[in-house]
Amino acid sequence: MDSRTVFRNTLIVLATAAAAYILLIGIRVWIVLLIAIIIASAVRPLVVRLNRWRIPSGLAILFVYGGIALSLVILVLVVVPPVITQMANYLEEEDRLANRIVFTQLWIERRAAEFTGNPDFAIADQDQTRAAVDDLVREVRTAAPNFLSSISGTLGEAALVFIMGVYWLTSYNGAIQFISELFTVVNRERVRELIFEIENALGSYMRGVTAVALIVGIANFIPTMLLGVQNAGTYAFIIAVGTLLPVVGALIGGIIAVFLALLTSPTQAIIVLVVFLIVQQLESTVLTPRVMSRTMRIDPLLVMVAIFTGFAMAGPIGAIISVPIIGTISILLRRLVLEPRRESVKHKVEAGAVLLNLGTEAAVISVPSETPASGASSAPPTSPSGIITSSR
Structure with missing residues (x-):
């Protein structure tokens, strides 16, 4: 490999990396x-x-x-x-x-207890629910400026x-x-x-x-x-x-x-x-x-x-x-x-056979007739698959 080939390959790699980097930055x-x-x-x-x-x-x-x-x-x-x-x-x-969330929680628990027959059914402790709501409100207040910026x-x-x-x-x-x-x-x-x-x-x-x-x-x-x-x-x-x-x-x-x-x-x-x-x-x-x-x-x-x-x-x-x-x-x-x-893949039909032009080879797919005509000449022997392949 001469120096010109090495330089060309290196240039291609660098250009590809630069294009990928630009695409990533401006995604x-x-x-x-x-x-x-x-x-x-x-x-x-x-x-x-x-x-x-x-x-x-x-x-x-x-x-x-x-x-x-x-x-x-x-x-x-x-x-x-x-x-x-x-x-x-x-x-x-x-x-x-x-209070609204706790009220909703109690309503769901009562309906679930009536449906399951379990009077002790509970989703969570009310104090835990209030603490979770307080944490959520604080997180929302903290994220509000970033949210406005994203908007x-x-x-x-x-x-x-x-x-x-x-x-x-x-x-x-x-x-x-x-x-x-x-x-x-x-x-x-x-x-x-x-x-x-x-x-x-x-x-x-x-x-x-x-x-x-x-x-x-x-x-x-x-x-x-x-x-x-x-x-x-x-x-x-x-x-x-x-x-x-x-x-x-x-x-x-x-x-x-x-x-x-x-x-x-x-x-x-x-x-x-x-x-x-x-x-x-x-x-x-x-x-x-x-x-x-x-x-x-x-x-x-x-x-x-x-x-x-x-x-x-x-x-x-x-x-x-x-x-x-x-x-x-x-x-x-x-x-x-x-x-x-x-x-x-070009093809044509001749005498009940499909001729496929595959470029270097020609394939003949025989299509047997259900009622061959009397006196018709016998077909040439074919392979078990019914395909004759001959080189051009």
Whole structure:
């Protein structure tokens, strides 16, 4: 190995390490960019439709994103303040919160004792419960500044998602043209088709997730409202937002909603819990697997494996982007590996036999007839498998 080869290999290793380091440092920026592209892919059909109505592209993009932002702001202003007010009152008066939790505990213990026939049934000592509540309140007060800081960072990333999405839609044609020109003239059209397919899959995924969250929110809101649960819209909103996070999101949202309802009334908490469990069964067994498998065109089992893997590797963010990533990989494998391999195996049928062109060899698969014609010439001897292989 000469010095030039050693230098080239060393340069490749250093460049790869530098690229990996840059990617690792800016991982959150790449995640924000991916989320922006997913959202932009989801709303692009609406932008295209507005363009057909002779609305300029820039105005159509601003109209769509402005509508999304306005809807989110109105929704948050309607459902979030009751929760913040309730929690702020409890944090200011921790004795009131402790009394409410102890009252709920006693109510559960009485119902459990009646159900089990054990009069000594107890969840925990009341003093221990009060001490745990005091510790929780202190931890929340300590973590409040960091939580507010994280909220500001999240709002900044959300604004960045909107900005990146707008730029992606405005420069969409130019970006596709630039990427396709990186390849040979023969492959450019194929690259464009591949990009369009990936974008359609990402957009369908986002629309599917949003539809599932909307259905879950409505399905939780209507029964709880009809049964007289206070702040039913808030609880439904929390559960719907949690549904956007695959696998564990709905469970986390349900726990938070039930806990908040429990602070108001044990009866309301039971109503919220029962409705949530019924809707959750529908969502986990019917809605999510079907929507995910149809939008990304991958098996529901593979969807679940991807979600668990993404959550184990990168937490909630990894779970959110795991399905788009596995869907993109699936499309790339199908278009770049599986389909070319199928096209390379050409075949034709002659005299009841399938001729396979395997490149260096020709394979003849005989297809025997159930009622051979009389006087037909006998077929040449074949192997027990019915396949004759001859070198060209």
